[in-house]
Amino acid sequence: MKALTYLLITSLKNRLLSLRKKPALLILYIIIGAYVAFLFVISSKTNLEMEAGNAYADIRILYIILSALAGLFVYTSIIGGLSKGSTLFNMADVGLLFVAPISPIKILIYGLIKHMGNTLVASIFIIFQIPNVKRGFDISYQEIVFLFLIYTLVLFYSQLVSMTTYILTNLSNKRKNIVKSMIVVLGLLIGLLVFFNYISAGRNLSSGLYQTVDSLVYKLIPVVGWSVMLFSSLVEGNLLWICISLLLFLLGGLGMILIFTRGKDDYYEDVLVSTEYNYQIVQKAKEGKSTITINKKAKVKDIRLGFQGGNGPSVLFYRDLLERRRTSKIPYINGYTIAATLAAGAFVHFIKERFVLYSVLGFLIYFQIFMVNLGQLAQELKKPYIYLMPGRSITKLVYASLGNIVKAALDGLIIFMVAGIVSGRSLVLCLFLALAYTSSVALFSSFTILMQRIFGARPNRLVQGIVGIIIFIVLFSPGIVLSILAGSFLPSSLEFLASLPFTLSCIGVTVLVFLACGNLIDKAEIGA
Amino acid sequence: MIELINVTKKYGKLLANDNISFRVESGEISILAGPNGAGKSTLIKSIAGLLRFQGKILINGMENKTNAAKKSLGYIPETPVLYEMLTAWEHMEFVARAYSLVDWKDYAEYLFERFELADKKKKLGSELSKGMQQKVSICCGLLPRPNILLFDEPFVGLDPHAIKELKNTIVEQRNQGASVIISTHMLDSVTDYWDTTNILVKGKIAASRTREDIAGSNEDLEKLFFEITEGIKASENGEER
Incomplete structure (x- = not known):
């Protein structure tokens, strides 16, 4: 077994085995598992009640929520990337992996896999929203699973966006300003799109928003629109648009990975600052201390x-x-x-x-x-x-x-x-x-x-x-x-x-x- | 052998290392000294291949970021951070796999015995104290039997026994032909066995000495350090006046 596979498998095995020493944590996991199962049962009952008479909300509200969340994640990732960046790695990776004779690309893939796992676990709380989603919208369990996966994909993607922003703008104020301007321009464009639809919908805000998320222009906006394109095409069963949206995500992701691995230099230095920064935050959080002094330097x-x-x-x-x-x-x-x-x-x-x-x-x-x-x-x-x-x-x-x-x-x-x-x-x-x-x-x-x-x-x-x-x-x-x-x-x-x-x-x-x-x-x- | 040729490292406008050149021969222990913020850790990280820089760093004649150079390089970072979900022994196994080592177990056992980790083999990284983590980190750095060793503040957090063993290990490595760079503030920990020193002040080498240079004089490493750093401070204050 190669070192990186060994590392992933052994860490996972030990994480599971460590539950033997922490029975309370094991019980907690079982309770969470049982609760999730309970939510599924409850939501199926709710479904029947809804079918008896009440009307479901417009599914486009869900598109708006998904797209707003994606926008929020991407925005905070870019802002984070302009300062400290983000990282797929921890300090142990820096001390033991980065100095080892292993290809930086293999290490990047390891980081991506590890991070994907962590993101999935971190996204589990969205499952608690199943009853609300089922009660409010006419969607199946399968579509809820898709929603969860797209949400996870967007979270994961945000990390890549943050790293890419950092790598591209690191040490260049000019580039940082360009990125900031691009955010403003994109924000204005979305605003204009909403405004245009608001006017064309007879000055009705809700209809304007629905038209916006329905429009192709909006669906082509990276991540924010792609997520809507993917989810709506999954709901509608439109295979062509499913493929197009997946392709967009794939190409975007590959493009960002290409930026990490371009040229002679590796990306180690780029992730080092953010890894050290994250380490400090985690250490402080573990000790129950405030992270305010790390997050924001005092402007004395x-x-x-x-x-x-x-x-x-x-x-x-x-x-x-x-x-x-x-x-x-x-x-x-x-x-x-x-x-x-x-x-x-x-x-x-x-x-x-x-x-x-x-x-x-x-x-x-x-x-x-x-x-x-x-x-x-x-x-x-x-x-x-x-x-x-x-x-x-x-x-x-x-x-x-x-x-x-x-x-x-x-x-x-x-x-x-x-x-x-x-x-x-x-x-x-x-x-x-x-x-x-x-x-x-x-x-x-x-x-x-x-x-x-x-x-x-x-x-x-x-x-x-x-x-x-x-x-x-x-x-x-x-x-x-x-x-x-x-x-x-x-x-x-x-x-x-x-x-x-x-x-x-x-x-x-x-x-x-x-x-x-x-x-x-x-x-x-x-x-x- | 480690060779630095005109190494410059900038963080934005901050010049962390300014046109640094020096060599550490095989079988030589070189001390990197300097006040806080002088650029020691940055330089060590650059040599370890963790940072980009201008200039050239050669490890046994090869550029430091090549796999061949990495195989002969051992880096012990300032802060020992282990994988939380790997046991102490599994860290050894992981390093062995990462460096494609064969017949590593006996040497790993030997290192664990030496650094009093034998009874901690099955402890997870998250369960070890900071000192224990530092010992595992040292063992990880030594396991591939590198002939280039980079220590960044290695004595911090170690108990007296571990400090003694580490000192002995460093000397043994030197005697076996390794090139060793130690960045440290604890100058009395290296005073018995250093061969060369580079004192960094504000990213530049303010002084370079060999043991022979100061042999016979009344100087030792600590005196030399204060002489250089305080001399610079005094001359800066004089200029300001």
């Missing part, structure tokens, strides 16, 4: 330097403020604020339900679950300073949480104001929702304290994860239940008060946890 020259205040424990708040000023032009307002505001605006524009703003609140809180470990307090508890500085434990905890709460308040105001304006809801409702969001972030801080109090510095991550979910449900349930009850009993004129029980519950639980575990700093040990 742009801002006023130094602390703006703080004495004793309050310096924790000002330190956080200083760091935020160095990573964002306007403190507390960052890419997340903008992305969440845009997403919320788009969501409320298309979904015209009574409680749509509450859904936005739900999504925002849901995202906090993934960000809780990156929060200011969680980071502070991993560093020695909070333990060493004089001051009351509870005061230190409050100041170490304050930055996140201020950010949540500002984020909440911006997001809900925009969502409120787009949906035409009252500003009082938006203020109450912003308050609910802020209080939920405060509750997340208390969750961090509680977790550290229960598990200490070096918890078993799996046990922590499972118990964490239970604690999370216990902490949030009272507020959610009370608010749902309030929402169903309150007249529409007082609808804005529906979030108040949730807010009060979050504040109450937060205060209780801070009081009960306020001595954490005196009792706990520094995090791993």
Whole structure:
């Protein structure tokens, strides 16, 4: 067996065998497998219900979603490629494979195969959307599988696009500007296409979008259009267009691979920077540390330097403020604020339900679950300073949480104001929702304290994860239940008060946890 | 033998290595010293074939990126990173396959014994401590019995026993005719056995010495390092004034 085959097979074998030592993980995989099977059963039942009378949504909505996702992936890949690029390799490949007497092309193929496997695994979550897709659109299981495969293909392709962008533009600002201009031109072209169809469809946005994704010009746009061409031709069973779209993907992929392997030089240096960069991110993520300093270098020259205040424990708040000023032009307002505001605006524009703003609140809180470990307090508890500085434990905890709460308040105001304006809801409702969001972030801080109090510095991550979910449900349930009850009993004129029980519950639980575990700093040990 | 001819490496506008030329003969240990950011790791990576550069790097007379050159080159990187899902022993097997080695097992066993890894054979890369990973990384570099060895900060993270074994190994390799380049800040770790040194400052060779050059004088490697680097700093400060 050759070295690369050995490496792939042995790694896969060991990954499976390592499950023997991790029975909890094995159980988790079994549960996920069972859940996926359950989803298939449920969705088949839903199918029957739908056939009984309700109408399916236009399949072109699915084309739009697929194409938007492809556009997002390709755009972020190109932007990533303009800075650090992307990589199919890890540091072990650099240290052991790149220096070995093996052809760079063979190593590239190994990287592509490995990455393809990882992408498939990473895409598994889309399977959880099966019931929604089946409920909403008239498509078969086979077509869902195609959708999953195209989604995976686009993800995989994005990696190639990112690498190619990096290789072509590396060290040349002129080329970077050309690529940036091309993105703008392509964006404008798509915009014009949509606008033209919008006008020709009698100024109907939905019809305009449908016409756009149906048009051949759009389908010929690399990746974004190709994915629609492939999926629509699979749904329609049009063999010719299936072949054409596959050929386009194939030629595009081969073209990019040719760029990697052109000339005398190999691509090692091109992937080295991004591999080292990814390694740092993975290491930091494994240690539960923030990757913000890796992702974005501080623009020290742009801002006023130094602390703006703080004495004793309050310096924790000002330190956080200083760091935020160095990573964002306007403190507390960052890419997340903008992305969440845009997403919320788009969501409320298309979904015209009574409680749509509450859904936005739900999504925002849901995202906090993934960000809780990156929060200011969680980071502070991993560093020695909070333990060493004089001051009351509870005061230190409050100041170490304050930055996140201020950010949540500002984020909440911006997001809900925009969502409120787009949906035409009252500003009082938006203020109450912003308050609910802020209080939920405060509750997340208390969750961090509680977790550290229960598990200490070096918890078993799996046990922590499972118990964490239970604690999370216990902490949030009272507020959610009370608010749902309030929402169903309150007249529409007082609808804005529906979030108040949730807010009060979050504040109450937060205060209780801070009081009960306020001595954490005196009792706990520094995090791993 | 390693030969660098006018090697220049740029990262955008940053000149990491500026027109560097030197040779490391067979049976010679050459130390690459210099302050942080001097361009040592960049140079080692260029020699290992990981970076593009202007100029020429010859390994036993062959261009460093050719397969023939790679077969005689062993590289031990600064950060040991192993495959998480390969055991320590499987790393040996992987390297043996990558370099098409035959009869490698006895030597791999010997290296594992020497670096106290024999009881860690079945441990996955992800289960090893950083020091253990560094030892496996060293064994991987030594397994193909290369006659060119590149060490980038090899002593960091090793326990005293491993440091002693590594020093002995390096000397043995030299005695068997290997050309060895060691980039290190831990100058006292190499002071007993270095043959030549190149001190890099801001991407350029600020000084080159052989052991014979400073034999009999009051100098040693550490003194020489401070003399060169601080001398440059002092003259720069003088110019600024």
